[in-house]
Every structure is written in structure tokens, then in C-alpha cells.
Amino acid sequence: MSVRLKLTLSYAGFLMFAGVLLLAAVWVFLLRYVPDRALIVPGSTGVPVQEVFPIRSSLLRVFAPRAAVVMAFLLVFGLAGGWILAGRMLAPLTRITGATRLASTGSLSHRIRLPGREDEFRELADAFDTMLARLEAHVAEQRRFAANASHELRTPLAVSKALLDVARTDPDHVTGEVIDRLHAVNTRAIDMTEALLLLSRADQRSFAREPVDLSLLAEEATETLLPLAEEHGVTIETSGDIAPTLGSPALLLQLTMNLVQNAIVHNLPEHGTVWVNTTISPESVMLTVENTGKQLTPQLVSTLTEPFQRGTERVHAGHAGVGLGLTIVKTITRAHDGTLTLTPRPTGGIRITVELPAIIPPTDS
Incomplete structure (x- = not known):
């Protein structure tokens, strides 16, 4: 019935x-x-x-x-x-x-918009509309990401094919130069593939959670990237408190490495500075990375976490990356139930803050 x-x-x-x-x-x-x-x-x-x-x-x-x-x-x-x-x-x-x-059937643009008083059916309809809106935005984001990823992966393959065609048709071409360029192109393709795999792993939340101290990860990232900072003439200053949270040490280290590396690469041509700081509050821990650099507009900053958004002002010779650094940071932060905030600094550069849930110690009964 x-x-x-x-x-x-x-x-x-x-x-x-x-x-x-x-x-x-x-x-x-x-x-x-x-x-x-x-x-x-x-x-x-x-x-x-x-x-x-x-x-x-x-x-x-x-x-x-x-x-x-x-x-x-x-x-x-x-x-x-x-x-x-x-x-x-x-x-x-x-x-x-x-x-x-x-x-x-795939039509995610339709909304119920149930009229009438606030009751259980109205709450259900509003919740369903909210779910449809989020799902539509997520699907659109995934489609853009797939299209951009296909384009970005096709580029190194096309370049490799062109280099191989040149080497095959031109016997007088310098083989060493072709090999060096192929090595660079393949390295970029491998880096992009690994970044895409990391994004998929973080987005699916298929990782074990354990206690992690963000301050230790910040120290490890700065020590690892110190040679890169010296190469760019950038000074790194690290400070802060013990910041315990619950998550994947490998993913959170990748997050910290991406933030510090971006802050080093996208900095002033010389005498730049990067500040890495960790703080703790009663319910959350925060990792803040800020740097000196060019003046950025709020409109540009709001697009930096989108995949493959590499404006000319963000690219330095030899360190263009694959355009997924901050996208990976955003995905890892979301997978750990955190929030990511990007703010342009008034004097130039950017301040990026990752806020994650803190480990609340048990209270004595």
C-alpha cells in the first residue's frame, strides 16, 4: 500500500x-x-x-x-x-x-524551494537544496579539474613526441640536448602524476589518523627546504608553540612542505623572508606561513587554490611547478576537517593559515 x-x-x-x-x-x-x-x-x-x-x-x-x-x-x-x-x-x-x-538523471540545477512555514518538510527540502548546490559545485569542480589535468598531462607528452620526431628526422641534432629536454619534460609529467595521486588519496580520506605536532613538521620542512631558500636568497624564520592535532603525518608534512616551498619560490628576487609560525587555541591549532613578495590583489589570492592556476606573476624560471601546490594544501586541509585562509599582506606577499582541530587533553574527573 x-x-x-x-x-x-x-x-x-x-x-x-x-x-x-x-x-x-x-x-x-x-x-x-x-x-x-x-x-x-x-x-x-x-x-x-x-x-x-x-x-x-x-x-x-x-x-x-x-x-x-x-x-x-x-x-x-x-x-x-x-x-x-x-x-x-x-x-x-x-x-x-x-x-x-x-x-x-544528472540534472543538479533543479531546486525544490518549498514554500510555506518552517516545518519538518521545509527543513528536509532546504537541506536537500543545499546538498544539490554543493554536489553541483563539486561536480563542476571535478569536471574543470579533469579538463585541466588532461590538458596539462597532454602538454609534456606532445613535447616529448616533438623532441623525438626532431631527433629522428635530424641526424645532425645534438642527442645530449634532446635527452636533457626529454628528462625535464618527463620529470614534470611524473611530478604532476604524483600530485594527482596525492590529491585523490587526500580527497578520499583513505589514511590513518594519529597524533601529529605541526611545530615539528614546520621544523622538518624548513630544514629540508633550507638549500632551496639559500639558492633564492630567502631567509626562513620559524617560531611558535607545540601544536598537536590528529591526522596523517605524511599528508600534513606534504602540506607544510608545499606552503614553505611556495613561500620561498614566489618571493622577492633577493633578500626575501619567509615566516613559519604555529599557534594553539583551546579547540584548534594553526600553521601560518607568510612571505614577502609582490603586491597581490584579493581577487588573485582567491584563485590561487584552484588547480593549474599559475599566473605569470607566480612563476619563476626553473620552478614553475605543476600548478597543484595550493590545491593539494586545500584538499589535505579539507580532509583533516580544517580551514584554509589566504590573505594578501599589505606590504606584499601573502599570509596562508591552516587551522585544524586540536587534540583536547582529557580532563581530570
């Missing part, structure tokens, strides 16, 4: 049950206050002899058929009224079901 029919039968059954209780109460009341028999005295009613009149039996003969009529009316009224009420109550659910069917 459909839900509407079930509700109709439930309404009618309840109404019938209430009618039976009401009629039973009336009958009990009559039995209580109406005597079983009445004695008729001669001369009081014109009856010549004394007679005993059965009141209850006569009342039952009159009451029973009328009660049956009332019960039949309640049954018809309950079925008809229950069918109408159930239809009105389930109308919002019908709209939600229609939107679900449209979404199952």
Missing part, C-alpha cells in the same frame, strides 16, 4: 475508534442513570391497571440503529477526509521525490 493509503486508513481507523469510545461512553451513561424498568401507576397516565415498562431494552432498540448510522458516517467521513488530508500532508514529499528523480 502507498503511504497515502496507509495514512488514510490510519485516520479513518482512529476516527472510528474515537466514535466507538464516544458511543460506549454515552451508553454507559444511559445505563447508569436510566432505570431498567419503570412502574406505571394506574390513573397517573390514564392506564387503568398497574404496568412495568422496560426502559433499557426499548432504549437499546432506538439507540442501536442510530449508532450504526453514526459509525457508517464516521467511516465514510474518515476515509474521505483522511485521503484529502494525507494528500495535502504528502504534497511536499512528492515535490522532494520529483527533485530526487531529476537529480538521479
Whole structure:
């Protein structure tokens, strides 16, 4: 049976049950206050002899058929009224079901926008609209990412093919130069593939969680990237508190390495500075990496976490990267239930803050 029919039968059954209780109460009341028999005295009613009149039996003969009529009316009224009420109550659910069917066919732009007062159906419809909006945005992001990734991966393959064609058709071409360029192109393709795999792993949250101290990761990242900083003439300053959180040490180290490396590479041509700081609050820990550099607009900063967004102002010779550094940071942060904030510095450069849930120590009872 459909839900509407079930509700109709439930309404009618309840109404019938209430009618039976009401009629039973009336009958009990009559039995209580109406005597079983009445004695008729001669001369009081014109009856010549004394007679005993059965009141209850006569009342039952009159009451029973009328009660049956009332019960039949309640049954018809309950079925008809229950069918109408159930239809009105389930109308919002019908709209939600229609939107679900449209979404199952791939149409994610449809919204329910259920009118009326705030009730359970309205909350369900609003929650479903919110889910559709997020799903539509996620699908659009994945499509853009797939298109960009296909383009970026096709580029080194096309370059490799062109270099091999040149080497095959030009016997006088310097083989060492072709090999060096092929090595660089293949290295870039490998780096991009590894970055894509890391993104997929972080986005699926297929990793074990354990206690991690962000301050130790910051120290490890700065020590590892110190030669790169010296090569670019950049000074790294590390400070902060112990910042315990729960997550994947490998992924969080990759996050820290990406932030510090970006801060080094995208800096002033000389005498640049990178600041790495960790702080802790009652409910969260924060890793902040900021650097000197060119003046950035809020509009540009808002696009830096998009995949393959490498403006000319972000690329240095020999260190262009694959355009996924901050995208990986964003994905790892989201996989650890954190937030990523990018803010341009007034004097140039950028401040990037990663906020993650802190490990709350147990309180003594």
C-alpha cells in the first residue's frame, strides 16, 4: 500500500475508534442513570391497571440503529477526509521525490524551494537544496579539474613526441640536448602524476589518523627546504608553540612542505623572508606561513587554490611547478576537517593559515 493509503486508513481507523469510545461512553451513561424498568401507576397516565415498562431494552432498540448510522458516517467521513488530508500532508514529499528523480538523471540545477512555514518538510527540502548546490559545485569542480589535468598531462607528452620526431628526422641534432629536454619534460609529467595521486588519496580520506605536532613538521620542512631558500636568497624564520592535532603525518608534512616551498619560490628576487609560525587555541591549532613578495590583489589570492592556476606573476624560471601546490594544501586541509585562509599582506606577499582541530587533553574527573 502507498503511504497515502496507509495514512488514510490510519485516520479513518482512529476516527472510528474515537466514535466507538464516544458511543460506549454515552451508553454507559444511559445505563447508569436510566432505570431498567419503570412502574406505571394506574390513573397517573390514564392506564387503568398497574404496568412495568422496560426502559433499557426499548432504549437499546432506538439507540442501536442510530449508532450504526453514526459509525457508517464516521467511516465514510474518515476515509474521505483522511485521503484529502494525507494528500495535502504528502504534497511536499512528492515535490522532494520529483527533485530526487531529476537529480538521479544528472540534472543538479533543479531546486525544490518549498514554500510555506518552517516545518519538518521545509527543513528536509532546504537541506536537500543545499546538498544539490554543493554536489553541483563539486561536480563542476571535478569536471574543470579533469579538463585541466588532461590538458596539462597532454602538454609534456606532445613535447616529448616533438623532441623525438626532431631527433629522428635530424641526424645532425645534438642527442645530449634532446635527452636533457626529454628528462625535464618527463620529470614534470611524473611530478604532476604524483600530485594527482596525492590529491585523490587526500580527497578520499583513505589514511590513518594519529597524533601529529605541526611545530615539528614546520621544523622538518624548513630544514629540508633550507638549500632551496639559500639558492633564492630567502631567509626562513620559524617560531611558535607545540601544536598537536590528529591526522596523517605524511599528508600534513606534504602540506607544510608545499606552503614553505611556495613561500620561498614566489618571493622577492633577493633578500626575501619567509615566516613559519604555529599557534594553539583551546579547540584548534594553526600553521601560518607568510612571505614577502609582490603586491597581490584579493581577487588573485582567491584563485590561487584552484588547480593549474599559475599566473605569470607566480612563476619563476626553473620552478614553475605543476600548478597543484595550493590545491593539494586545500584538499589535505579539507580532509583533516580544517580551514584554509589566504590573505594578501599589505606590504606584499601573502599570509596562508591552516587551522585544524586540536587534540583536547582529557580532563581530570
